[in-house]
Amino acid sequence: MNSETLDTLDTYSKNKYKYGFVTDIDDEKPKKGLNEDTIKFISLKKNEPEWMLNWRLKAYSKWKKMKEPKWANLSFPEIDYQDIYYYSAPIGFEKKPKDLSEVDPKLIETYNKLGIPLEEQKVLAGVAVDVVFDSVSVATTYKGELEKLGIIFCSIGEAIQKHPDLIKKYLGSVIPPGDHSFSALNSAVFTDGSFVYIPEGVKCPMELSTYFRINAENTGQFERTLIIADKGSYVSYLEGCTAPKRDDNQLHAANVELIALEDAEIKYSTVQNWYPGDENGKGGIYNFVTKRGLCAGKNSKISWTQVETGSAITWKYPSCILKGDNSIGEFYSVAITNNFQQADTGTKMTHIGKNTKSKIISKGISLGKSQNTYRGEVSFLRKADKARNYTQCDSLLVGNQCGAHTVPYIDSKNNTAVIEHEASTSKINEDQLYYCRQRGLSHEEAVSLIVNGFCKQVLQELPMEFAVEAQKLVSISLEGSVG
Amino acid sequence: MSIQDNYLKNKKNIFFSENKDIQSHREKLINIFENNRFDKKNNESLKNINLKKFIDFKYRYLISEETSVINNNQENIYSIVSVNGQCSSFKDDKIEITKILDEDYNDFSKNNTIENNDHFVNLNSLFLNSGFKIVIKKNNNIKIKISNIITDDDLTIFQKNNYICEEGSSLNLIEEYENKNNSISNILNVIKLEKNSQLNHFLIQDNSPNHNLIITSHSSCKKDSTYTQKVYNFSEGYVRNFHYSELIEANSEADLQGIFFLKDNNTTNNKTFVKHLAEDCKSNQVYKGILNDRSKATYFSNTHVDQVAQKTEGYQLSKGILLSDNASYFSKPELKIYADDVKCSHGSTIGPIDENAIFYLRSRGMSKIAATKILISSFINEELSSIDNEQMSEIIQKKLVRYLSKVK
Numbered sequence: 001m002n003s004e005t006l007d008t009l010d011t012y013s014k015n016k017y018k019y020g021f022v023t024d025i026d027d028e029k030p031k032k033g034l035n036e037d038t039i040k041f042i043s044l045k046k047n048e049p050e051w052m053l054n055w056r057l058k059a060y061s062k063w064k065k066m067k068e069p070k071w072a073n074l075s076f077p078e079i080d081y082q083d084i085y086y087y088s089a090p091i092g093f094e095k096k097p098k099d100l101s102e103v104d105p106k107l108i109e110t111y112n113k114l115g116i117p118l119e120e121q122k123v124l125a126g127v128a129v130d131v132v133f134d135s136v137s138v139a140t141t142y143k144g145e146l147e148k149l150g151i152i153f154c155s156i157g158e159a160i161q162k163h164p165d166l167i168k169k170y171l172g173s174v175i176p177p178g179d180h181s182f183s184a185l186n187s188a189v190f191t192d193g194s195f196v197y198i199p200e201g202v203k204c205p206m207e208l209s210t211y212f213r214i215n216a217e218n219t220g221q222f223e224r225t226l227i228i229a230d231k232g233s234y235v236s237y238l239e240g241c242t243a244p245k246r247d248d249n250q251l252h253a254a255n256v257e258l259i260a261l262e263d264a265e266i267k268y269s270t271v272q273n274w275y276p277g278d279e280n281g282k283g284g285i286y287n288f289v290t291k292r293g294l295c296a297g298k299n300s301k302i303s304w305t306q307v308e309t310g311s312a313i314t315w316k317y318p319s320c321i322l323k324g325d326n327s328i329g330e331f332y333s334v335a336i337t338n339n340f341q342q343a344d345t346g347t348k349m350t351h352i353g354k355n356t357k358s359k360i361i362s363k364g365i366s367l368g369k370s371q372n373t374y375r376g377e378v379s380f381l382r383k384a385d386k387a388r389n390y391t392q393c394d395s396l397l398v399g400n401q402c403g404a405h406t407v408p409y410i411d412s413k414n415n416t417a418v419i420e421h422e423a424s425t426s427k428i429n430e431d432q433l434y435y436c437r438q439r440g441l442s443h444e445e446a447v448s449l450i451v452n453g454f455c456k457q458v459l460q461e462l463p464m465e466f467a468v469e470a471q472k473l474v475s476i477s478l479e480g481s482v483g
Numbered sequence: 484m485s486i487q488d489n490y491l492k493n494k495k496n497i498f499f500s501e502n503k504d505i506q507s508h509r510e511k512l513i514n515i516f517e518n519n520r521f522d523k524k525n526n527e528s529l530k531n532i533n534l535k536k537f538i539d540f541k542y543r544y545l546i547s548e549e550t551s552v553i554n555n556n557q558e559n560i561y562s563i564v565s566v567n568g569q570c571s572s573f574k575d576d577k578i579e580i581t582k583i584l585d586e587d588y589n590d591f592s593k594n595n596t597i598e599n600n601d602h603f604v605n606l607n608s609l610f611l612n613s614g615f616k617i618v619i620k621k622n623n624n625i626k627i628k629i630s631n632i633i634t635d636d637d638l639t640i641f642q643k644n645n646y647i648c649e650e651g652s653s654l655n656l657i658e659e660y661e662n663k664n665n666s667i668s669n670i671l672n673v674i675k676l677e678k679n680s681q682l683n684h685f686l687i688q689d690n691s692p693n694h695n696l697i698i699t700s701h702s703s704c705k706k707d708s709t710y711t712q713k714v715y716n717f718s719e720g721y722v723r724n725f726h727y728s729e730l731i732e733a734n735s736e737a738d739l740q741g742i743f744f745l746k747d748n749n750t751t752n753n754k755t756f757v758k759h760l761a762e763d764c765k766s767n768q769v770y771k772g773i774l775n776d777r778s779k780a781t782y783f784s785n786t787h788v789d790q791v792a793q794k795t796e797g798y799q800l801s802k803g804i805l806l807s808d809n810a811s812y813f814s815k816p817e818l819k820i821y822a823d824d825v826k827c828s829h830g831s832t833i834g835p836i837d838e839n840a841i842f843y844l845r846s847r848g849m850s851k852i853a854a855t856k857i858l859i860s861s862f863i864n865e866e867l868s869s870i871d872n873e874q875m876s877e878i879i880q881k882k883l884v885r886y887l888s889k890v891k
Contacts, residue, residue, distance in 0.1 A: 382808075397823035400790065406818040410831055415805035418834035425820050425827040 033082040036060065039188055042087045046157045046191070049164065059177035059187030066181035072344040073373040073405055076286065076313050084251055086189045086222070146204075151235075152197040153208055156224050159195035166197060170228055174257040174294045174321070182288045182315075186255040190224035193254070198233035198264070207463050209238035223254040229264035231297065236267040238466055250275075252311075253288045262297030262324065267305070269462050271470050274310035281340025281369075284312025291318035295327035295356075303330040304347065305461045307470045309477040312341055317375065319348035322356035322387075329358040332458040334470075336477040337370030337402070346376035346393075346407075351384035351417065362393040363455050366402035367478070377409040380417040387417040395425040396454055398447070448478050484539060486516045490609055493542040498611040502585050512605045528601075530813060531750045531779045532721075536695065537603070540667055542639050544612045562628045568613025568642035568670070577623040583614040587645050591673050591701070603697050603723065607641050607669045614643040619680075622651040629658045631668075633694075638666040645673050648680035648708070657685045657875060660718075665693035672700040676708035676735075684712040685875060686724075689882060692749070694720040701727045704735035704764075713866070714741035716751060717882045725754040730764040730792075738767045742863050744886045745778035745810070754783040759792035759822075768799045771863055774810035775890060784829065785817040792822050799829035804836060804862060806855075806890065836862075856887045 031038070039060055043053040068079070146153050152163060160167050177187035198204055229235055239256075252274065258266050268291075277284025287310075293302035304318040314337075320329030331347040349358040358378065366372040374393045395404035406423045428450055436446035452459070452474060462470050490497070490513065499505045547566040561578065563570055573580040588611070619625050633640060648654055662668070676682055682702075690696055696718065702710045716722050728737035739755040757766040768784045786797040803812040816829040836858050844854035860883065867883070870876040 395818075395820070397820065397825070400793070400823045402823070403819070403821045405820060406829070407815070408817075408829075408831070409813070409815050410833060411811070411813045412803070412805060412833040413811040415808055415810060415835050419832060420834075421816070421829075421831040423816070423818060423829050425818055425825060427823045427825070 032085055034060075034084070034086060034189065038086050042189060042191060045087060046160070048157075048160055051164075051168070052160055055172070055177075056188050059184050060189075062178045063181055063184035063188055066178075066184055068181050072315055072375070073371065073407070074313055074315060074342045074344050076342070079251060079286065081185075087191055145206075149202050149205070150199040151202060151204055152195065154195055156190070156193045156195045156226060159226070163195070163197070166228065167195075167226070170257070170259055171224075171226060172257075174259060174292045175255050175290050179290070182253045183255055183290050186222050186224060186253050186290070190222040190255065193223035193225040194227075194237075195225070196227040196235060196237065198229045198235045200230045201232045202230075203233065204235040207236045207238050209240070221250075221252045221254070223256075225254070225256040226259075227257070227266055227268070228259045229261060229266050229300075231261050232263040234265045236269070236463055238269050238271075238463065240271040240273070240466070251286050251288070254290070256289070256291040256318075258291075258293035258302055260293065260295050260297065260300035260302050260327075263299045264297065265301040265303075266293065267303045267463070268293070268318070269466050270304075270306040270308075271462075271466060271473060272306065272308045272310055272314070273473055275312075276310045276341050277312040277339065279339050279368075281312070284341070285310065286313045287311035287316065288313075289316040291316065292321065293319065293329070294321045295324050295329060295353075297324045297327070298353075299326045300324050301328040301330075303328075303332075303461070305332040305458065306334070306345075307459070307462070307473060308333065308335040308343060308345060309473045311343070314341075314343040314345055316345045317348055319350070320358065321350045321352065322358065322384075323352045324356075325353040326355045327353055328356070330461075331358075331360045331362070331376075332461045333362045334365070334455045334458045334474065335363070335372055335374075336365045336474065337367065337372045338477055339368040339370060341368075341370040343371070344373040344375055346374045348377045349379070349389060351378075351380045351387040351389070354383065354385045354387070356384055356387045358387075358389045360389070360391040360393070361457050362391075363458055364393070364395040364404055365398065365451060365454070365477075366395070366404045367398045369401045371403045371405070373405040373407060374423075375407045375409075377411070378419060378421070379409075379411040380414045380419065382413050384414050385416045387414065389417075389419045389421075391419075391421040391423075393423045394454070395423075396451065397425065397427050448474075451478055486538065486606075486609070487513050489540075489542055493610070496542075496544055496612060497609075498583075498614075499585050499588055505585060505588055508589075509609055512609050515605060516602070527815070528725075528752060528754060528781070528783060530752065530781050532723075532752065537606070537667065537697075540639055541637065542610060543637050544640070545635055545638060547634050559624060560626045560628075562630070564630050564632060565615070566632050567634055567638060568631075568640045568668075570615040577620055577625060578627075579618045579620070581616050583616050583643055583645060587616060587673075588643065591643070591645075591671075601699070601725065603669060603725075604671060604699055607643065607671045607697075607699070610639065610641040610669075611643055612639075612641050614645075616645040616647070618647045619649060619652040619654050621649045624653045626655040627657070629656070631658065631660050631662070633662045633664055633666050633668060636664045636666065638664070640666065640668040640670070642668070642670045643673065644670065645675075646682070647675045648677060648682050650677045651679050652677075653681040655683045655872070657687070657872070659687050659689075660696055660698075661687075661689045662694045662696075663691040667695045667697070669697045670699070672698070672702075674700060674702035674710065676702065676704045676710055678705050678732075679707040680705075681709045682711065684710070685870075685872075686712070686714045687875075687878065687882075688714065688716045688718045688722055688724075690718040690720045690722070692719040692747070694718070695722075696720065697723040699723075699725045699727075701729075702737065703729045703731050704737060706732040707734050708732075709736040709738070711738040712740065713870075714743075715879055715882070716741065716743035717886060718751075719747065719749055721750055723752045725752075725756075727756045727758075728766070729758045729760060730766065731760050733761045734763045735761070736765045736767075739769075740767070740866065741770045742866055743770075743772045743780060744883070745772065745780060746775040746886070746889055748777050750779045752781045754785075756783075756785045757787070757797065759786070759788045759795045759797060761792055763794045764792060765795075766797045769866075770800075771802045771866065772812060773804045773806065773859055773862070773886075774812055775806040777807070777809040779811050781813040781815075783815045783817070785819065786827055786829075788818075788820045788822050788825055788827065790821040793824040795822060795825040795827065797825070797827040799831075801829075801831040802862070803833040804859065805833065806836070852891065856890060859887060859890065
């Protein structure tokens with residue numbers, strides 16, 4: 001490797017986290033630690049009905065008996081679940097502000113720093129934003145317009161109050177609380193998140209979006225999102241995360257459940273940029289996310305798109321259960337790891353129904369001393385006649401101290417199903433670099449251009465509102481370069 | 484009967500049970516079994532296996548009187564008949580065949596990382612009752628054919644073989660496993676290739692339904708050496724092919740290939756693992772399988788590229804054809820890469836025979852069965868046509884025809 005490349009790498013890996021700032025807002029917390037009292041405290045704070053509390057307690061008793069899954073290619077110190085706050089909400093949030101002027105100006109300022117002014121987004125982008133600051137929804141915009149169509153878009157806490165039937169029917173139906181220890185943990189202590197219900201035949205006219213943000217130190221965030229698309233409906237949901245700079249590791253264990261009924265389509269896009277830790281691997285978020293979608297009805301479709309650039313540890317496998325005949329599952333992912341980041345991410349496509357199709361495109365980029373793993377499972381069950389899968393996972397290595405790994409599991413029990421899987425791992429092509437340099441690009445620009453081209457297949461799947469931001473994040477992760 | 488009791492009861496028949504070092508090593512292995520008794524749930528390489536057969540086996544071994552013969556009818560061509568895993572000693576200026584010795588056992592058990600998590604290799608070390616060592620001397624070009632024969636029903640063969648190719652030597656090795664009796668044969672081949680040596684290893688497996696073959700190989704390649712392995716599995720009984728390769732010095736190559744043909748209730752487990760530990764090495768792992776009836780197969784492939792192993796090329800390919808509703812195939816092609824200047828890829832496909840291709844052939848007047856057979860043959864044609872040994876190619880063709888005759 002020439003010295004220039006090394007220099008560039010050096011700049012990349014020294015890139016500081018731009019969004020490392022903390023907003024001072026008084027927190028209201030229960031005591032540290034996890035026990036039945038914590039759960040009762042959370043439930044009481046959220047003013048939940050008894051069946052919800054019981055549901056949580058049941059999940060907690062399951063969690064107590066479970067161990068963390070260890071199969072991922074990750075190494076991190078033991079998580080002390082008793083050293084974490086399980087609830088934190090900015091003061092005075094039991095009484096929600098009705099519009100933005102009532103919101104704490106400090107909060108608004110925080111979002112401005114992140115480049116997502118609520119006001120501007122509201123007007124310009126036509127996006128209804130359900131902002132989650134720590135654990136309580138700050139503001140919900142564009143509610144009126146959505147209400148007209150009968151779309152329910154609110155925090156999960158509100159949904160538990162107002163739509164108990166839907167919650168009772170669907171919560172935990174895709175990710176059972178006893179699925180694994182993180183799902184049980186989330187089920188027991190989840191504080192907020194979004195709830196979306198799209199009624200029959202409605203095409204949601206705008207992209208629904210939530211901004212998550214971890215603020216208080218040592219507060220694990222346990223979001224729970226539930227999206228239900230009724231027959232013939234369509235929704236596109238955006239999720240993005242940035243977090244302030246902290247030294248202590250923060251735990252994040254979100255659960256996201258999607259349910260698509262007959263002819264419905266859900267598109268779920270994520271840009272994840274939690275604090276990844278500093279250049280020595282200190283600090284950073286532990287991100288253990290369970291995302292699962294169920295294509296319950298015929299001709300339904302669920303599509304996951306994710307850009308993962310942050311977190312010290314990423315453990316995330318957005319999956320699709322293709323139960324309805326002719327249903328489609330898609331997964332597009334870009335994962336970039338730098339410094340000491342570790343990412344073990346991928347998907348799971350379970351084909352149950354006939355003529356089900358799935359497509360997986362995964363791009364991993366490792367820099368610095370990071371480890372990047374794709375782990376995916378595609379399985380065809382006995383009755384998945386004529387099912388089809390195409391998987392492509394490519395990895396790019398920049399620097400000789402990082403690692404890129406691919407661990408696909410492929411299981412076919414049906415002789416009419418066709419599965420194709422390909423993967424490649426390589427470094428940035430010297431010829432391409434040379435070509436770009438020849439045309440007057442700096443080394444950094446050239447690398448950035450090539451990496452962006454490498455990810456294009458995935459980035460182009462993002463909705464317009466997100467595409468710009470995602471490209472920005474890719475560039476930030478490679479720092480100094482153009483986007 | 485527990486593995487420990489089984490071992491103690493038959494200790495006198497087992498190799499090296501007097502040796503203290505080996506004794507203590509075996510005690511450790513027994514401990515592993517006692518603590519972690521074939522944990523099927525957390526070990527996917529044990530998928531589809533009827534474990535009871537391999538854990539609660541009845542140990543039985545016979546030393547055959549009319550042991551192995553070596554024919555040297557032609558220059559550089561040797562044919563060996565190994566009976567119950569034993570082979571008589573032989574020595575000339577090109578090769579040397581001996582029994583395995585204590586040090587060979589130690590050599591492997593101490594320098595080997597796979598053994599801790601592979602229970603079948605542990606069983607092999609524990610109940611070792613046969614095996615031989617073949618050394619190909621410097622700069623010789625040799626062909627060897629080994630017929631592995633088991634003489635009686637209900638035998639349990641635990642065999643360790645050592646192959647050493649000295650500097651500049653070249654070996655063409657054909658091994659045949661064709662047994663019709665109800666036995667368990669657990670074989671571990673330890674293969675060492677010195678500088679600039681070459682080994683072409685063919686394994687033809689064609690056992691009857693009651694015969695269980697567990698074959699594991701561990702090869703290590705030094706500078707400029709090449710190890711090529713081709714496995715043809717036509718067995719009607721259970722076969723486990725686990726092959727590990729280490730490229731320990733620069734410019735070495737490992738090529739692990741296999742084809743399996745399954746029918747009825749048969750299962751097979753396959754694994755290839757290549758570890759790149761030096762620069763400029765190449766590896767290739769290709770397995771193809773055809774599964775009919777209720778057969779089940781697994782294939783794990785893994786390319787591990789160490790941080791120092793720059794300029795590596797590592798390729799994997801896995802292809803499966805399912806001919807029946809009830810067949811199932813599981814594949815897991817893994818890449819673990821810690822160096823940046825590498826070209827590594829894997830591809831994996833599972834599916835039925837291409838309907839368009841069948842349609843094409845049928846529209847030209849072929850029956851469906853004939854079309855299917857032609858397409859199966861063409862699926863593996865690349866592998867078959869690359870066999871340069873005419874005699875072998877003929878043997879394999881015959882077996883293929885036999886397999887195809889059962890396809891409906």
